[in-house]
Amino acid sequence: MKKITFLTFILMLPSLYLIGQNFEFYICPGICHSNMTELKGFQSDRLRAMGVPGEITDNFPATLCFTGEPRLKFNKFSVGIQYSYASTGSRVSYSDYSGVLNLDLISSSHKIGPSLAFSAYNFPHMNINLDINTPLIFTKVTKKDYKEINGESTSIKSDYYSRSIGIQPAAEITYSLSFIIIGLRAGYLLDTGAALYEKHNRGVYLRNMTSSIVHSNWTGYKIDFILGFLLSKYK
C-alpha cells in the first residue's frame, strides 16, 4: 500500500507545472467515521465466543484522516485528484489476574480518485464549493489476536484486503490569504463495500461465525480542515 501512496505523489508532481490555471494543493487533516457494519458484527461474534466476560473497548471510532488533493482551478469549477488515508480499528478485550486477551481489527484505507468541485459562491478571498469525489478504495484489515496467560504471550496476525468504489459528495468553504487557503469541508462517503480476502490466498476470505464473508465498508461522514496552498497563479 505504501508503494501506491508513493507512486501517487510522484505522479502528482508534474501537476505543479501546469500552465495557465491556478493550481492549488490541499492538505486536509480531518475526521472520518465509517459504519464498518460487518466488521463490527465480526467483533461482536468474537466477543460472544470468547468464553470470558470481555468487552468491546474500541469499536471503529471516528479517527483522523488525511487527504491530499492537487486541484486545478478554473473559473467556476476545479478538478483534481484526491487521495485520502483513513485508519480505524476495534478491540475485544478481557483481562484478569491470570492474563490478557485482546482481539483487534485494524482497518486502513487508501482512497484515490478524481474530484470535481463547483463554485457555489465566490466572495473576495472566500469561496463556497460543492464537490464530489469518486475514489477507488483500497482496504486492508489486520486481524491481530494477542493472548497472554500466566506471563506467556502469543500473538497471531493476519491481513485481509479488499477493493471497492465509493462516491463522496461534500461541501466546502475556503478563505484565501495570499497563497494560503484555509477552509472546512464536510462530506459523506458511500462505499460499495467489498469482500475481505487474504492477500496471497485470494480464495480465503474473512468469515464470521456463520461462515458468511465479511465485507469492508467505509460508508460514513468526513469533516476536513482544509489547508491549501496556491502553488501557481497566473493573472
Add this chain to the structure above:
Amino acid sequence: MRYFLFLLGTLFFVSCEYEPKDNIYKEVDKNGRQVVTINLADAKDTIILDGTTYFKLDYNLGSLNYWYALIYVDSLLIDSLNYDHSEFFTIDPKDFDYGYKTLKVKAVTNSGTNSLADLNSAESMTTTKKWVLGIDNYPIATHMLDVKAVDGKIKFTWNKYTRLKFESYLIYSNTVGVGDGMVYLKEIPNRGDTVFTDDYYVGGNTVFGVCIKVKEQYSPMAEIVYLDSTPGLYPLQVLADNKIKLTWSKCRYPGNFNKYSLSRSYFNNADYFESSDINDTSAVFDNFFGQEYFLSLVVSSKEHFPNWDLYSKELTYSWGERSNNFRLLAFSNDSNIYYLLNDWGQLQKINRADETIIKTWENGNQNDWSGDMIHLDVSADNKYVGYSIATGLYILNAPDLSFRKYISYGSYMFGSINMLDQNLCLINSDCQTPTTFLYDFVSEDTIINTGFRNKGMIVSKDGTFIFDMNDSSVYQLDNKTLTKISTIDGSFSWYNFNPINSTQLICWKDNKLTVFNDIHNLANQNVYDFPYLPGNIDQITGRLGGYTELETEYAIIDINSGQILKKIPIRTCNCLAWLPHYYLFANCIYSASGFKLRVE
C-alpha cells in the same frame, strides 16, 4: 517552502495506522475455588507394603475437570494417571529400600475460577495428599551378638529386629554330629526380648540359630557357635594288678546332664561304664594287652537328644606292641615265654611277666604266611619253636628266633606240628597223601612214618603218647616204636593231652566233654554234659575252655569238676573267626584276639 510543506504532509499521513486501545480488567475471585478431595480406597494413614500392592484413588472433584494425577514415593515420580480417569496404580516394595517413605498423590484439575487461564486449561489447581508408606521387604536375618556360659547354661543374644513387620523370633540349636539338623527350641513373640538361655546344652560343638518369623515367611537363620570341649579325658593311669584308670573333667552344665558313658572298642557291654552322677569322673577297668583300642567318653542329655550321645571324647590306648591280628599262640613249657605269629608272618617272642617283646622274626617270604598258617608249637626243652604253613614247616631256634630250617612237604598240603623235644616234630598231613611221621629235623630223618592217615593225630607234650584219630587209639611211642595202649570208641570233635599230665586225655566225644584221667584205664573217666558245642583246645592246664556254636562266648571249665568257672564274651574280630584258638595258661586265658582276661 511550498515543497517542504508538501512533503511534510505526505510523510505525516503515510505512517499513521490506527492502534486499538483500552483494556478491561475483571476481578476474579481466586478463593472461590471448589475443594477437591482425593483419597486412597481403604487406606490407613500408615500403609505397610509387604508385596506388590494395588491402590485405587477416590476422587471428589465437584464441577472441576480432572486432568491427571501424579504419584510420588518420596520425591520419585512413580506413576502418572492421565485424564482418562485412571484410578489404579501399583507399588512394588522391591523397587525401594526398606523403611518408611512418603506416598504422595497429587491431583491436578482446572482451577474453577473461570479465569482466562482456567478456561484455556492453563491454570490448574493441585490437591496433594500424603500417606506414610512402609516398605518392608521382609524378613532378613538378624545378627547374633554374643554367646557365653552363664551359671551352667549357655546364654546368647542377638540384635533386635527393627523391620516393620515382626511376628516372633524362632530359636534353634544343633550339636554337631547329633540328630538330623537344627532343633526348634522356642518361639519368642516379643521383639525386644533378644536373650535366650539354653537349658539343654551339656557340651560339644553347638550351633545356635535365630530366625525371624513373619506370617508364613522365615528369614535366613543367624547362627553363632559355641564350643565347650569339656569333659576332657585325662591320660590313662596304669594301676597295679593290671588295671587302668580313666579320669575326665566334670561336665559344666548340670541342667540337662544325663550320664557319662564309657566304652572300649572290641568289648561288649560288660565292660561298659555308666554314671548319672555328674561328679563321678573316673572309671577303672581291667587292663589288657594287644592292639590299640579306643576309649570313648560320651555325655548324654536328658532332653533334646536323650537317645543320642551328645558328644564324645576318645583316646586310643595300647599296652604293649601287639599286632592287631595274630594267628597263633604258643607257650613255652615253663610258661614264662609265649610266642605269637601274626598275619604278616611275624613271630614274636614275648616275656609273659611284663609283656615285653623279646624278639621278633620276620618271614621274608610273603607267600609263606598268607592265609595258610596251621600250627605253632614250642619244643618241651624250650629250644625250638616251629610253625607250619600249607607247604612246609619252619623251625626256628627258640632263644633268639634265628632261622634254623624250612622243611618242605613237597606239595601243597595242610599239616600240623607238635614239637616234642630237641629236634623232633610230629607232622600230620591230611591232604593229598595224608601221612603222619615223626621227624628229626636236625638229621632230617623220619623216625616213624605211619603211612596214610586221613584223620589227625596228636602227641602228648612229653612225646610219650599219641592219639590217632584214624583208629581212635592211644599209642605209646618208645624208641621209634608205636605200641597201642587203648582204643576209644565214639565220635570225636576234638581231643588233646593235658600238657602237664600226659596220661590225661581230654576230648569232646559224643557231644559231651570226656576226660580220661588215665589212658591206660579208660574206665577212669569223667563225662560232662555242656549245653553248647565245643570249640578247640590245645593246651590244658588244670582247666579248659571251649566256645559256643555262635562263637560269642568262651567258657573256662574245671576239668576236674566239670564246672564252668567263667564265661568270657568274645568281641567279634577277624582272627577269632579264622582260628578260634585260645590257650590256657596258669590262671590266665589268652584268646586268639590277643586280649588278656583275668580268670577268677
